Amino acid sequence: MTTTTRIDRVNILLVDDQPAKLLTYETILSGLGQTLIRASSATDALEYLLRQEIAVVLVDVCMPDLDGYELAGMIRQHPRFQQTSIIFVSAILMTDLDRIRGYECGAVDYVPVPVVPEILRAKVSVFADLYRKTRALERLNAELEQRVTERTAALEATTLSLQEADRRKDEFLAMVAHELRNPLAPIRTAAQLLKVKELSEVHQVRARDIIERQVEHLVCLIDDLLDVSRITRGMITLRREPVLIAAVVARAVEGIRHAIDARHHDFKVELSDQLLAVEGDKTRLVQVLGNLLHNAAKFTDTGGHIVLKVERDGRNVVIRVKDSGIGIATQTLPRVFDLFTRVHPTTEPGEGLGIGLALVRRLVEMHGGTVSAQSDGLGQGAEFVVTLPLVSTHNVSQGEPMQQSALPKVSARRIVVADDNHDSAEALATLLQLHGHEVRVANDGVEALRVAEGFNPDVVLLDLGMPKMDGYETARLARTKPWGKGVLIVALTGWGQDRDRQRTAEAGFDAHLIKPVTDVDLFQLLASANAASS
Secondary structure: OOOOOOOOOOEEEEEOOOHHHHHHHHHHHHHHOOEEEEEOOHHHHHHHHHHOOOOEEEEEOOOOOOOHHHHHHHHHHOHHHOOOEEEEEEOOOOOHHHHHHHHHHOOOEEEEOOOOHHHHHHHHHHHHHHHHHHHHHHHHHHHHHHHHHHHHHHHHHHHHHHHHHHHHHHHHHHHHHHHHHHHHHHHHHHHHHOOOOOOOHHHHHHHHHHHHHHHHHHHHHHHHHHHHHHHHOOOOOOOOEEEEHHHHHHHHHHHHHHHHHHOOOEEEEEOOOOOOEEEEOHHHHHHHHHHHHHHHHHOOOOOOEEEEEEEEEOOEEEEEEEEOOOOOOOOOHHHOOOOOOOOOOOOOOOOOOOOHHHHHHHHHHHOOOEEEEEOOOOOOOEEEEEEEEEEOOOOOOOOOOOOOOOOOOOOOOEEEEEOOOHHHHHHHHHHHHHOOOEEEEEOOHHHHHHHHHHHOOOEEEEEOOOOOOOHHHHHHHHOOOHHHOOOEEEEEEOOOOHHHHHHHHHHOOOEEEEOOOOHHHHHHHHHHHHHHHO
16 A cells, blocks of 8 residues: 655745845745746746646746746646645736736736745745645545555456455355255165065175165265364364375275176276385375375276376385376366365266365475366376375384274163154164164163163163253263263264364263265274273
8 A cells, every 4th residue: 555755845946047046045945945947048947847846936027038937837838736736926017907817827926026934935835735735645645546546446356356256155055055965865775675575686786785885985975074174274283103005005995896797897006115214194195195196097988098106206205196097187287285175077977076185285384295187188198296205114113004994893881872863863873773772762862871770781772962951961961871881872963073072072082073974983882982981
């Protein structure tokens, strides 16, 4: 923003063909603290006027060549000098007609000869001050106009930005709805198939597999959304430790192997002969590499080629994921890591929400690295390059290979399941009953306490957001009951942030599980609690 500049000194032009008079005027006006300029003729005066800003012109009416009237008329014709005050000095031309002629030429005042110093100083001072204030107002007005123009431009830019944000929001919401409906459709169809009494065992297994895969897809979508929310608010914390890149590659490849095999891709892994390690969060690094491999598998036609290459480059490790897939359009390439940017917006179901690559970039940057994308265009494949700083491999744990989790054996327990979602409560109760547990179901906190009073449970699984009494208060009251002193109380909830876990711990919960809970996580928790109590 510009600021108004104060005008402290102004230029006063003294015009007379007699040097003695010029000296007199200069002596009288020197005490005003202004810049005094002498001109011995109208021609000299015009030259000064064209070169400098003049506030006041003190001019003798009777001069050779051009007299004061002619000079005043010429000054007034120039647009630059509309604010310049012209004061005539005359000893003879002082009649009313002379004054009228002078005013018509552009004069603002007359000073008679002999000049009274106090009067001359007063008049020149008034017009100099008027010029200074007028110029200051003009500059202020120009600055205000500039600020209005800038603000208007800023408002227009903000309006366009808001309109674009609103458009992208609508597109994103439509995209979220689309992506969430995609897995829901096969889930509903599979559930309807399971109602058919004549359904063969093969078709039952296939329907269950469909439901499991699609639920896992839903969970991934929701986890990505939550990760974006945490990252934008700076709430993701890395659990840093020295991590072998080979271990990260092994975990990521194992997690994506089924997608690669399903499309019969030619998949090659080229690891460096050197032992390479980085300082980072192994889970998050697996997420980064898994995301890139998942995209390569998804956007490469059946039977395509995918290469995962790891090599050392000085003090960095470079991980390349290159595919022979559908490539990336040139105009999309610069935005490929932007949030909610879909690389292939016309691709049918399964592309995702356009946040996976944004997560990749942020997680890589949090590890002190960089990620870039390269493609020669549509149909030319793509390559993603992750660069991370290396650390010493001393004292780095090799880690255990990832194995398929199996349900641990848990001795029969008395369990209360409390959830206001009847379907969720009944489904979980059925799962537990099929594994030999005795289960009671409640649909609010009050009912859960009443059921538990006569049932004396070993485990209470509580949803947090229930009517009548929420899970927090239910847990607090349970701990005051004789049956609730040693019971295992587990929170089953969609809320999974640190403050949510802190609240459940303060309310008396022993564990906090995020919906949708897998049977493996639930039974591992029951098994560990069973081992601790035995």
